Amino acid sequence: MSTLLINISLVSFMLVIALMITFSHRLFAIIVMSGAYSLISAAMFVNLDAVDVAFTEAAVGAGFSTVLFLAAMAWLPAEEKRDKALVILPLIVCFAAGSLLMWAVAYLPALGDPSSVVHQHVAPRYLAESYDILHIPNVVTTVLASYRGFDTLGETIVVFTAGLGVLLILTGKTGRVQNDKANNDIRDEDE
Amino acid sequence: MKNNPILRVVTKTLFAPIILYGLYVQFHGDFGPGGGFQAGVIIAAAFILYGMVFSLEELKQLAPPRIVHALMAMGALIYTGVGVASFLLGAEFLNYDVLAKYPAKGQHYGILIVEFGVGLTVASTILGLFMAFAGFDIPKNKKPPKRSPSVKPNASVKKRS
Numbered sequence: 001m002s003t004l005l006i007n008i009s010l011v012s013f014m015l016v017i018a019l020m021i022t023f024s025h026r027l028f029a030i031i032v033m034s035g036a037y038s039l040i041s042a043a044m045f046v047n048l049d050a051v052d053v054a055f056t057e058a059a060v061g062a063g064f065s066t067v068l069f070l071a072a073m074a075w076l077p078a079e080e081k082r083d084k085a086l087v088i089l090p091l092i093v094c095f096a097a098g099s100l101l102m103w104a105v106a107y108l109p110a111l112g113d114p115s116s117v118v119h120q121h122v123a124p125r126y127l128a129e130s131y132d133i134l135h136i137p138n139v140v141t142t143v144l145a146s147y148r149g150f151d152t153l154g155e156t157i158v159v160f161t162a163g164l165g166v167l168l169i170l171t172g173k174t175g176r177v178q179n180d181k182a183n184n185d186i187r188d189e190d191e
Numbered sequence: 192m193k194n195n196p197i198l199r200v201v202t203k204t205l206f207a208p209i210i211l212y213g214l215y216v217q218f219h220g221d222f223g224p225g226g227g228f229q230a231g232v233i234i235a236a237a238f239i240l241y242g243m244v245f246s247l248e249e250l251k252q253l254a255p256p257r258i259v260h261a262l263m264a265m266g267a268l269i270y271t272g273v274g275v276a277s278f279l280l281g282a283e284f285l286n287y288d289v290l291a292k293y294p295a296k297g298q299h300y301g302i303l304i305v306e307f308g309v310g311l312t313v314a315s316t317i318l319g320l321f322m323a324f325a326g327f328d329i330p331k332n333k334k335p336p337k338r339s340p341s342v343k344p345n346a347s348v349k350k351r352s
Contacts, residue, residue, distance in 0.1 A: 051224035055216070059232035064317055067239055071324040134298045136221045144226060145302040149285040153270050156309050160267045163316035167260070170323040 006047055013040050025080040027073050035066035048111075052140050122147075193245055202244040209237035217310045218303070227306040231313025239321050247325050256322055259315045266312030273304050 017037045024030050038061030045054035109116030130142045144152055193199065217230030242250030273285065280289040287301025288294035 052226065052229065055224060055229040056232065059229060059236060063236055064232060064239070064321075067243070067321065068324055071321070071327075075327075133295065134302075135295050136299070136302065138221055138223060140224070141220050141226055141302060141306070142298075145305050146287060146298055149274075149287075149301075149305065152305070152309065153274065153285065156267050156270050156312050159316050160263055160312050163263055163320055167319055167323050170327050 003047060007044070010040055010044050010047070014044075025082065027076060027078060027080060028070075030080075031066060031069040031073060034069075035062045038062035038065070195244075198244045202240055206237055206241060209240070210234055213237065213310075213314075217306065220306055221299070221302065227309025227311075228313055230306075231310040231315075232317060234310070234314045235317035235321070238318050242321065242325065247322065250322065254318060256319065259319045259322070262311055262315035263319060266308045266310070266315065269308030269311065270305050273301055273308070277301070 014037060017033050017040070021030050021033050021037070024033070038057055042054045042058035042062060045051070045057055109118075113119075126143055126147060127139060130139050130147075131137065134142050134146065136142050213230045213234035213236075216225035216233055217227060220226035220230070238250060238254055241253060273287070273290075275284075277286050277289055278284050282289040285301075285305075287298045287305075290297035290300045
C-alpha cells in the first residue's frame with residue numbers, strides 16, 4: 001500500500017515536471033528540471049528494488065548530463081525561440097504514439113510476475129547456482145562481470161570509443177588557430 | 192564560484208569522502224549494490240565538483256588531461272588483459288576460473304579486476320568529456336553562422352567553470 005502511494009506521488013511529480021519542461025522557455029530552468037526528473041526516476045528505481053540502476057540514473061542522468069547540458073548552454077541563447085505556429089501534425093503523431101504505447105502496456109506481464117517470459121530463461125539458473133559456485137552475494141555483479149563478462153567488455157569498449165570520439169570532435173586540431181593564447185582549452189596537451 | 196567561501200570549504204571537505212564512497216562502491220560491489228560503472232561516475236563527480244567550484248585550470252593541474260586520456264584506454268586494456276590472461280592460462284577468453292588455485296577464488300579476482308577496469312574507463316571518460324565540454328572553444332576562423340550577440344561564450348564558460 002505504501003509502495004503504491006509512493007509510486008503515485010513520484011509519478012505525479014514526474015508528470016508535473018514534464019509539463020513544466022514543455023511549457024518553459026528558459027533553457028536553464030529546463031536543464032535543471034530534467035535533472036530533477038532523472039532524480040525522481042532514480043527514486044522510482046529504488047522503489048522497484050533496482051538499486052544499481054538507481055545509482056547509475058542518479059549519478060549520470062541527474063548529475064553528469066545536467067553538468068554537460070549546462071556546459072553546452074554557454075553557447076546558446078538563454079531563451080528558447082518561440083514558435084507561434086500551431087503544430088497539428090506533431091500533436092497527432094504524439095497522441096497516436098502515446099495511445100499505441102498505452103495499448104501495448106495492457107499486454108505486458110504484471111510487475112514482478114515470476115512466470116513472465118524474461119524470468120524463465122537463464123535467470124532461474126543464475127539465481128540458483130551463482131552463490132554456490134562463486135560465493136558472491138550480489139547476483140547482479142556475478143551476472144554482469146562473470147556470466148555476462150563478454151557483454152560487459154563490449155560495454156566498456158563502447159564507453160571508451162564514445163568518449164574517444166567526442167574528445168576527438170571537441171579537441172581536434174583541425175581549423176584551430178595555433179597562436180591564439182587567449183583561451184584555456186585542451187590545446188596544452190595537443191602540442 | 193571561486194570566491195564563494197561556502198562552496199569552497201564544502202567542496203574541499205567533501206572531495207575526499209566522495210572519492211572514498213566511490214571506492215567503497217567499487218570494491219564492495221560483490222556484496223552490495225554497486226560496481227565499476229557506478230563507482231566510476233561517483234569518482235568523476237568529485238573531480239567535476241572541484242572543477243566547477245574552482246576552475247578548469249586547477250582541475251587540469253589536479254588531473255592532467257594527458258593522464259586522464261591514458262587512463263581511459265588503460266581501463267579497457269585491464270579488462271581485456273584479464274581475458275587474455277585467462278586465455279593464456281588455458282581456459283576460454285574471460286573464464287576467471289583459472290586465475291587462482293580454486294575456481295571460486297579465481298572468479299573473485301577476475302570480477303574484482305574487471306570491475307576495476309570498468310571503473311577506471313568510466314571515471315576517466317566522464318572526466319575527459321567534462322574537461323572537453325567546459326574548455327570547448329570555437330576556433331576564431333570558424334565562427335558559428337548564427338549566434339545571439341548578447342551571449343559571450345568565453346565569459347560565461349569562465350564564470351561557470
